Amino acid sequence: MKDLKNPILEMTRRRFLSATASIGSVAALSAAGMSTVGLQGALAAEPEKPKEIIVRAWGGSWVDSLKAGVSDSFTKLTGIAVRHDLTEDNEIQPKVWAAVAQKRVPPIHVNWDTTTNATKSALRGVTEDLSDLSNLATVTDLAKPVGLDGYPIVNTYGYVYVLAYRPSAFPDGPPTSWKALLDPKFKGRIALYNDGIGFHFPAQVAGGGKVEDIPGNMQPAWDFITKVKDQRPLLGEDPDFTNWFQNGEIDLACTISTNAREAKKNGVDIKWVVPEEGAKFETDGLWIPKGLPENELYWAKQYINHALTRDAQQVWLDGLGLPGVVPGLTPPADLVGDPSYPTTPEDFKHLIRVSNKIQVENESAWFGKFKAIMQS
Amino acid sequence: MTAAKTGLDRLAVEKPVGSTAVSVRNVNMVFGDYRAVDDASFDLEEGKFLTILGPSGSGKTTLLRMIAGFQAPTSGEIAINGIPVGQVPPNKRSIGMVFQKLALFPHMTAAQNVAFPLKMRRFDARTIPSRVAKYLELVKLGGFANRRIHELSGGQQQRVAIARALVFEPDLLLLDEPLAALDRKLREEMQLEFRRIQRELGVSTINVTHDQREALVVSDEIIVMDKGRIQQNAKPSATYRQPSNSFVAGFIGVTNFLSGLVTDVTDSDVAFVAGTQPLFGRWVSTNVRLKAGQTVKGAVRAEQIRVAATPDRLDDLQTTVAGTVMDVIFEGERVVYEVRLPSLQDATIRVFDHDPSQHAEFEAGARVFVGWNARDVLIFAE
Amino acid sequence: MRAYPLTWRLLDVLEAGVAKVFPRRLAGATPYLMLAPAVLLVGLLVLGLFQIADGSLRTLDTTTFLMSESYSLDNFRRALTEPLFRNVALKSFTGSLIVTAITLMLALPYAYVMVRTKSAALRKILLIALFLPFFIGQVVRAYGWLIILGNQGLVNETLSFLGIGPFRLIYNYPAVLFGLIQYMLPFAVLMLAPALTAIPEETEAAAESLGANWIQTFIHVVLPMARPGFVGAGLVVMTLSLTDFAIPAILGGGSQDFIANAIYDQFFRTSDQGLGATLALLLVAAGSTLVALVFALVGTGTLGMGRAKQ
Structure with a gap:
């Protein structure tokens, strides 16, 4: 949690x-x-x-x-x-x-x-x-x-909230974009945090929006999340990601690198990337x-x-x-x-950071919006 | 349904008089090593009222449940109207049954209860209401059709149960001690009611009870059962007057048993000694030979003994014995004395005085004389 | 006096003592005295409800993370208009109705066989099978289903031997309903069994002798007479599944929230106790209305008050 x-x-x-x-x-x-x-x-x-x-x-x-x-x-x-x-x-x-x-x-x-x-x-x-x-x-x-x-x-x-993946599901090389989540072959085999934490900002970029528009206009994020919803993602918390990778339930997830590394330590082949849209720090x-x-x-x-x-x-x-x-x-x-x-x-260039004041004031609304999309 | 199921007036569609409604042949029921019913055989004549009488555990209810089809006999055959019913389930037998606890359907009205068998047996729906009304009338519940079961008195519930068991005009009516739980007054009233309805409809009926009085009042025939065996099958008066063995003699009425040794036997008379007292009795089971020196029991009913203060008041009786009143029980229409007889090894007998106003009422401790006729003493081999 | 056993005299002394403390003329108060602990408990509950009601009227200020001093109906407006809560409520109510219907259908034959079987061994097996899950607990059981029904679980492994699958059997709505049904079955059986026991076997025999086959007997006699059990079992299953938290959380894969999960989120994830209180209050109200409706329409069943009618 x-x-x-x-x-x-x-x-x-x-x-x-x-x-x-x-x-x-x-x-x-x-x-x-x-x-x-x-x-x-x-x-x-x-x-x-x-x-x-x-x-x-x-x-x-x-x-x-x-x-x-x-x-x-x-x-x-x-x-x-x-x-x-x-x-x-x-x-x-x-x-x-x-x-x-x-x-x-x-x-x-x-x-x-x-x-x-x-x-x-x-x-x-x-x-x-x-x-x-x-x-x-x-x-x-x-x-x-x-x-x-x-x-x-x-x-x-x-x-960092990375895009963790199972290399065996990517024979042509690692994913480079968060849009990999929309690939039909991963339907039901992707996972996010159950309130969407870590995913709102890269989704804003992947959906064609700008980080600067947060929180004023996040429609690109919600549109992208709605598309991801149709991929029937599993929604969970830290330990779930490790379990899901280990039990073969998922191939792709937005999670803290620590959880992916934990599955890797337990012998599961897992790698992760910071996609081109960036990742949340x-x-x-x-x-x-x-x-x-x-x-x-x-x-x-x-x-x-x-x-x-x-x-x-x-x-x-x-x-x-x-x-x-x-x-x-x-x-x-x-x-x-x-x-x-x-x-x-150079490492930090690829990471998305948003003022904590904005986050604390808006996260309830973001969580609610994310849940509304996922629970519909 | 068949033409036989048309009206109330069953006697009008009369079956041949004297035909057999139920035939039970060598039926046994064994649970593990317990023999609940032991080689039972009897016939019930069409239209008759038969009571199976016995103490609890005598096998009477098991026998009834086998006839109803709830249990299959271990061996033997049961036929209803000449047709063996071994493989026929209860709902395919034409049997109306009134259960011990009535088993009325509490979620239905009186009329719905009575209509239930008609619906289940697919009677013409148009005739159901009039038929239900007719049978509720028969049991004098005309105005109670729409009452719920719990709104009816115990006696009224009995009547609903009877109407429900009879409304589809079954070939046979079974009564599984339905009156056992009623108070005495209501029970006696319902006994007569059963008798009336049974006579009116002429339906062959088997009643199970442990109440000897009920058996005597309502039945054409009584079967006495004990330990799974039929002890006697006879008309009520014969069951009372000529019990076939000491169990029947003891189960029906209040009977004093006097044990003794045979001193002399003729064709029908027996002389025997109980204690120091010479006694005489009637020998009924002539198929067994009695010999002098054999132990026998003489059975004499309490109402056939008279009690008096002096022996000269009893000199019309063949046997007179002196005794002491141990207890006096006042029952209204009669007085019961318990009298100890020193000459009979201090045996205590019971004596009914049915007209105490005509006699002296004795107190406990009074010295009295009791007497009886030899023909009222029935001799049974031990 | 010497002939009395010691215990009698002891009781006499005790009785005299009690009489001094609690005179005979107060005896009428005894039943109320015994009610006192229950009243106290319910009273505390009501007190809590008042606090929740108070909270539901205050909104969260995200600059200080304190609840507002002033009252407003804003939380209720949000709870009743936002699509998230409508979806979650719809999912919970539909789910609890489906779970109730299926659970009752499954519980009836189970309870009937358990009550009526002549075999003591079979009855024992059925009872043990019924009570065993009680000792295992909801959460552990749900995790058990994850293991059995997962992509690499027993079921999918077996299917893969047959050359099919794997199928996604968990983390969806049917999985939540399945988990709830499995969790509720013992409750339903335990509520139904006494109602079935109360139907005398003689009554079923009577129906049979009156011409009904066993199906007719079941429909026309057993079912109507077991109705109090159905009402009781139905209400218990419905309210328990409507308010369940663990099964939707564990077997739903995060996307199948019930109302309790939404309430949890408000209290513990977004720290909005006001909205959480509002949702809790609305759930209590909706649940009570549902129960009241059932009471009004079909009576109180085995949960009922007053003496049972024959």
Whole structure:
């Protein structure tokens, strides 16, 4: 159900690219002593440690990666156990909102969330400000939530909604366009997210429209989605894509590269491309709900600070196969030069990004429209 | 339907008098190692009312269900109007049945219940309403046609069940203890009602009951059953007066059994001693020889014994015995005394006094004399 | 006194104690006292409904993600006019009607054989087959069907031996209906069985002796007499399938949403609790109307109140 994936960075593509370029140049300087910054510095006057902190996470390879990269090393450093709560992101949200509204202690310490979802919580005012995290000094601009005051959320990595395909179904070479979804031979063998997330923007381009027209005129997107509907797509959530590829149900899907990579790790021949129309780029982040006792808030912040160290990011994001927010990370061997692991300005040229403000304000309507087409 | 199904006046289309309506030949019903019906054979004459009487578990209901076709006999043959019905399912037999719990259809009105067999048996639809009305009239429910079953009293429900079983003019009417659940007054009323309707229509009827009084009141013939076997098949008066064995004697009426040893036998008279008391009785089953020294039971009915304060009031009776009143039961039209007889090894007998106002009413503990005639003592070999 | 068993005296003491706390003249209140927990539960439910009703009148502000302070009927306008909700509602209602009809048709022979069979072994087998799925649960069962009916599942594998297929047997409307029918069958059988048990075998025998064959007996006697069971079973199956969530979600492949799925989306996917509350309220209203309609037309069946008529 990890399906609300929208970038928070409210910036034009050009501004973003110049920002990442400048960060890249300082990366080499700060890389050396960075991993211990923050935690070590805080030891002097640290408040009472709780027995454990609770981190909400997505299941499967997602939580495994987080545990290996962030949680285990955090426990080793601090002695505080980390419990992972696998309640879905969209189900924990109303619980946290209710807890804050009723001035109760929230059910989790740290929420691993999509940036769009997190932005809703930030707008609602249920998030703690994270501006004082020491490691924020060394992260790329990708980590900063744009359009919000301070750091109510810290973005921790980005990802791409790719067109994943089964090579055996494409003997003449990989698909180059999202229009491959309309090929009659794939009728009933394609899949999208059940609210269409990740697909609205490339559909706008594939339908002959412009990214600049979002949200004013999205008719090209709806027309294209209507044609895709006649192809009888399966509609699901993250784990479904992996299952469907493994069980031979589908040949083609719009999904986060991580899910396709997971099926590939399980021995299914799956590849993915960023088609000529482009693909949507998103971020996920970490945030802390309001209402925690002072000492627990401190250690929850330390957890996020730790997640921003290079060592933690390297292991965590190796597992996810996604580009992080700390300079100097080594990409996993299988993803070097992969379009789903953007590192260079050239990589980002092919990715579609839309202001998170527009997304948060309109996604209900988009989801509704997408559902209306699919459920008719 | 056939010409026989035309009117109420069944007697007008009379079958030959004395023809056999039902014939049961050597019928057995065995469940596992339990023999529910053991070699039953009897004939029912056309137009007669036969009652199968017996205690529960005697096999009477099983026998009836076999005639109705709900169960197939293990062996033996059942014929209705001379035609064997072994392979004929219940709905193809021309049998009307009134069930123990009536089995009326609660979702239908009285008239719809009565019309049901006519519709199922494809009677001419135009004749159905008049036929239903006629039969509701017959059971005195003329004004209740459109009542739902639960709106009728117990007695009225009985009548609907009878009308429903008879409306298609079956060859045979079966009654499976339909009166068992009624209170006594209603039961006795319905017994007479059954008798009246049966006579009016002349339909051959087999009734099953454990109520000996009902059997005596309504029947032309009574079959007494026990342990799956037919014990006696006779007219009601014969069943009462000449029971063929001690079971029948004991099942019908209130009977005192006096056990003793035979001292002397003639063709029809028996002398025997019970305790220290010499007694005399009538020997009925002449096909078995009795010998002196044999153990017998003498059966004497409670109403054939008289009780008096002194023996001289009983000197018209052949046997007089002294005893003590143990209990007095006042039943209105009669008084029942339980009297202990020391000379008969303290046997306790029951005595009816049908006209207590003419006699002294004795109290418990009173010393009395009881007496009877030798011809009222029926002797059965043990 | 000494002859009394100890337990008698114990009970006497208890009774005297109870009499002090709860005097005899209050005995008339006892039934109401026993009703209290149920009333409390229903009361909480009604309280929740009021909260939902309040929520349904507030719209979501997407700049703060808070519900509006003021009331409006906007959510109702959206729920009643937007094609998405019309489609989903149509799909749910049609689906629940089809599921109810087929489930009752399948449940009747099953319940009848289970109730009437003379074989204790057969009855036991039927009962076990009925209850086993209860212990498995809806979600696991639905996933089981995914495995059996999937492209590489048992059925398609078997078909491929015969040289045909594979066929898309899941992720469509018929698959959802199939899953619901399979899920509802035990409920229907359990609701029908008592109604069939209440029909005396003697009544069926009577119909037979009056000239009806078994088909006629079934149509004219068993079916009408089992009507309370049909009404009860039908209502339970209809309301349960109308409001089902898991089966459409799992077997529908995302494109066969029922109303509950649409409600879930509003609460948990778009964070629009107002619209979610509105949809929930409309579902409650529609379901209650349906039930009231059935009650008015054919009576309350085995769900009924008052003493059963003979």
